Amino acid sequence: xxxxxxxxxxxxxxxxxxxxxxxxxxxxxxxxxxxxxxxxxxxxxxxxxxxxxxxxxxxxxxxxxxxxxxxxxxxxxxxxxxxxxxxxxxxxxxxxxxxxxxxxxxxxxxxxxxxxxxxxxxxxxxxxxxxxxxxxxxxxxxx
Numbered sequence: 001x002x003x004x005x006x007x008x009x010x011x012x013x014x015x016x017x018x019x020x021x022x023x024x025x026x027x028x029x030x031x032x033x034x035x036x037x038x039x040x041x042x043x044x045x046x047x048x049x050x051x052x053x054x055x056x057x058x059x060x061x062x063x064x065x066x067x068x069x070x071x072x073x074x075x076x077x078x079x080x081x082x083x084x085x086x087x088x089x090x091x092x093x094x095x096x097x098x099x100x101x102x103x104x105x106x107x108x109x110x111x112x113x114x115x116x117x118x119x120x121x122x123x124x125x126x127x128x129x130x131x132x133x134x135x136x137x138x139x140x141x142x143x
Contacts, residue, residue, distance in 0.1 A: 002074040005048040006034030007060050007081045008130065010139055015108035016130075017056060017083065018121070023102030029120040030107070032078065048079055056106060058086030067129045078126055080139065111139050 009017040009032075018030045034051045041047035045062055052060040060081040067078045088106040109115050113131045121127040133139050 003037040003044065004034060004074065004076045005037055005044050005051065006032040006076060006078045006126075007048050007052050007062075007083075008066055008078055008139070009033055009052070009056070009058075009060060009081055009083045010111070011083055011108060013108065014111050014140060016111055016139070017086065018107055018109050018119070019055070020105040020107050021102060022105065026102075027120060029122050030109075031122055032126065034076075034078075044077055045079070048081070052081070052083070054092050056083070056086040056088055057090040057092065058083050066133070067126060069123060069125050076123075076126075078129070 011017060017033060019033060020028055020030050022028050033055045034048060035055070037044055037047040038050075041050060048062060049060060052058055060083045063080040063082065065077060066080040069076045069078075086106075091104075109119065111134050113134050116127060116131050116134060119127070121130070130139070
């Protein structure tokens, strides 16, 4: 089973960092920073820290596990994390240099249900979980 980790990155501006994906022939969609746990990663949290460094050139403070989605062949763990600084221009993930992968745009999204509802955030299950967490004020308390 493939194991992936994702970081719901809350900024000091009360926003969340998301990656907008633009691919030929597909409507734009947004994803949460993260990726596959590699055999060389000491733990899922170490994999998450590595992914944040690769994808946004930043350091995250992991608050805790927010939600998990499991299918027959994949498990995705979504962690709530905070981030103070990032430099998307200095990202280093291998996917950014692969031909045909489309565009990756980093966006700061306000921590509001209206802002989240306006996005095609995938997977849909995490979009619902995040809207509910924002409505309860759970994400704002991460800082």
